Amino acid sequence: MSELYQEIILDHAKRPMNKGVLPDATATVEADNPTCGDEVTLQLKVADGRIEDVKFTGQGCAICIASASMMTRAVKGKRNDEAGALFQQVHDGVQGTGEMPKGELGALGGVKDFPQRVKCALLAWEALREALGMRKSGGVVTTEEG
């Protein structure tokens, strides 16, 4: 029905991976998008500069949840700097200013043709950036400016 909603995205949206609470998290970040009502709480367990575990809870549109699910799968086990680089690649890719990563994350690339949905795709990734300490704003992320 749409370029945007590829099979892989619908699968992740319906059966998200790594959904739940991480009792021994070292970082917890809440992110929201008030316009859509999308909300994601992301938890990381980082040890020795590596993401040992990651989980999220939240609600949102298919793009938002699929992106969160795919993100957790992609960054689990990665070094912080590798996850940070992946953030940047997805950040640029969904806005059409760079190449999307190879593999299933590539399915998010369709978002670039839907400017109003970029925020949905990036919500969990913005939370990741916050959780990795790449941006300092006190543990709360919002995609709304001002």
Added chain:
Amino acid sequence: MSGVSGERMVSLCPKLGFLLDSRDMHSPRPLGAEIRNEFPVLDQLVQGKPLVYLDNAATTQKPLRVIEALSRFYERDNSNVHRGLHELSNRATAQYEQAREIVARYLGAPSAETIVFTRGTTEAINLVANSWGGRNVSAGDVILLTEMEHHSNIVPWQLLADRTGARIEWVPVLGDEGLLDMAAVRETLARRPKIFSFVHISNSLGTINPAPELCALAREYGVTTLIDAAQSAGHLRLDVAELGCDFLAFSGHKLCGPTGIGALYGRAGLLNAMPPWQGGGDMIARVGYDKTTFKTAPHRFEAGTPDIAGAIGLGVALEYVDELGRERIFDHDAALAREAYTRLEGIPGMRLLGPRETRAGLVSFALEGAHAHDVVTLANEEGVALRGGHHCTQPLMRKLGLTSTARASFYFYNTQEEVDRLVETVAKIERFFSK
């Protein structure tokens, strides 16, 4: 309606606050498909499919007559108002003030002096909150609103409450049917809030509030009333005397007029007792270095060069709407909405909001397993323009346990075939997400 030639047959539907007037029945122009050629924007393909524009509660499309009025003004008469002594300025002023008279007639207001041009409903409510509120509301006072208000009828009052130390009370909305809790209305009015400001037709539920009854109750307790008529002005015959309100606000762009123009009605006597809220040219009588005196209403509330062409376009739009007949428009839109409601109800996982009976021309819904933004994005792929989101009613959405809904809102150029397209599209989206 036959056999009463020339005589005006009026019947009042008091619960809903609009008049049924036989004048509109005499020479009805066709609505629906046959009027679409007067709206150039409707004739286009979106995503390769004929556009189905069902976002009329956000803004309506403009007929050629309004578009031409705007360009005619700029081509022939453009000039500033109330200032020049030359021909063009006289023409512009005459047309601008004539538009004010059209607005007054449209609302059944006693005179043009009760009509202030504003940028729209939002600015009109801000005007009242600032000017009337600043003078009449103080610490400990209560401002009464309902839980179904648009942000434009919430935030100006919150700002006023913050400034003055007043507090806001809310009339509850009952369940998904979205009707006001009338017992709570009586109870809260009895505590004599300073003002009761309420929406006539809810933009996110389609509820039609019983405005005359609400105003009459408020009057019993000496409570000032403001009706947010943004969604009703283009669909219901409004008569401020029958409604019994102190203030009424509406926007031109939701009834075929241009964006950026609307009006505030203020009951005779009220406006002149209110201080200006914006200062500048055109609103003053005499300016000195130490003291300035102001014009009477409505001009004291219109600082600076107004949207002259917009006001003229609004006047043309109102005459156009009345030529079609607001009762006929209401019947047309409500029939489409009822049909959409009934047919959407058959789709699995469908949750419909707003009253089952007596709803305005819109349908708001949530589809289980599909976020409203996904629904709207996919509907767009089919050429169907819906609104998805919180509809600027975030507190109401939270109360209903929703973050957003998808909404189809109708106007008189929408057709039965478009309801078919809507229902087919939503059914297809449901299948898409449930497979």
